[in-house]
Amino acid sequence: MSEELSSHFLDLAQDALLKSFWRRRSLLAFLRRHRIAENFLAGWDTSESKRDFLARLFPKLESIQKGSIVIRKMATSLAEQVKFPDLEGWEDSVDKIEAATEAVGFTGTGDLTGANAMLAALADNGGPTETMEPLAGSDAIDAGVAAGSTFDQRGEARTVDDPGVPNEATSDGTDIGAFETEVPCVLTCPTDVTVSNDPDECGAVVSYTEPSGDNCGTVTCDHPSGSFLAVGETTVTCTSTAGPSCSFKITVNDAQGPTITTQNKILWSPDHMYRTFNVSDFVTSVSDNCDASVGVSSVRIVSVSSDEPDDSTADGLTLNDIVIGGDCKSVQVRAERKGDSNGRVYIVTLKVSDTSGNVTTTTARVSVPSSQNGAAAVADAPSFTILGGCP
Secondary structure, eight states: OOOOOOHHHHHHHHHHHHHHOOSHHHHHHHHHHTTOOHHHHTTOOTTSOHHHHHHHHHHHHHHSTTHHHHHHHHHHHHHTOOOOGGGTTSTTHHHHHHHHHHHHTSSSTTOOSSOOOOBOOSBOOSSSSOBOOBOTTOTTTTOBOOTTOOBOTTSOBSOOOOTTSOOOTTOOSBOSSSOOOOOOOOOOOOOOEEEEOOTTOSEEEEOOOOOOOTTOOOEEESSOTTEEEESEEEEEEEEETTSOEEEEEEEEEOOOOOEEEEOOEEOOSOOSOEEEEEHHHHEEEEEOSSOTTOOGGGOEEEEEEESSOSSOTTSOSOOOOEEEOTTSSEEEEEOOOOTTSSOEEEEEEEEEEOTTOOEEEEEEEEEEOSSSSSOOOOOOSOSEEEEOOOO
């Protein structure tokens, strides 16, 4: 079914056609170029005026399939005229050309004269005829009036008012000409995102503002906001149904150190002899949210302190009460305490790290009670500390 054109548009097109051609043969040549049927043109006899003939032609075109397209094409051709050779050489040529110029729209209120239309070359842009697309910055963009039209010559929707282009004072946001430019989709992704892992997870649920944009349609991201992302770097790509896409990176850092569970030890009797303890004697379990390789064997002894001097009264004549193994996986402590005090407490500081560089330190105790009466040794301030030699 043919597109319904407004009566105002039809009146303007008919008036422009009437005033652009004075000679009968010139008007016929124009109509033939626009594929008006020869049998209809043959019915125009000399007794019928141009005005009456056109008054018959336009309703006929409106009634047939694609007739509105022909009218639009003629209107476009008329509007693109800058000279009127058929009106030259007459006594009143100046008046005729002035009337035609006004009729085709070159001197109306808000019209731009001497402007650079900045049109692309004539091309098949869709629709029944070739058209010229206004380029970015063209004075034709958002400078016209729809005049009741809802489609351009290609059959695309009109009006598309570009918010980035100020409308001319007399414009409703419609582009001048046969081609209504589309507002481009500009899709902007968020800046790169960096977060820490969720507690006890090797990753995190990451939320972000999903991109959107005018004329972008539906935007879909391959990792939607609220997705769980593993530790590391993930590239998120968001694509619009209009075509443009953008991407950004989400980095989830493992910021959680390993978990160590320890137990304490008690020494009896205080015979001044060394007792050897391995890391496995203190550490019952080690786990990490990401690094499966972390275990008890990963733990090192950082330091060992004693809350009593290395040699003091009533503790035997011994030195070097603490000796840490060269691999920092064992320690020798002497089973002794001051007989006149509240017992000795060795504090063993343990350390473990994961592949992300997170470090966890914790402590375990080795106690030498003052007596066997059941009273626990009391940990006072450290008297001296021996450091392990491992990194």
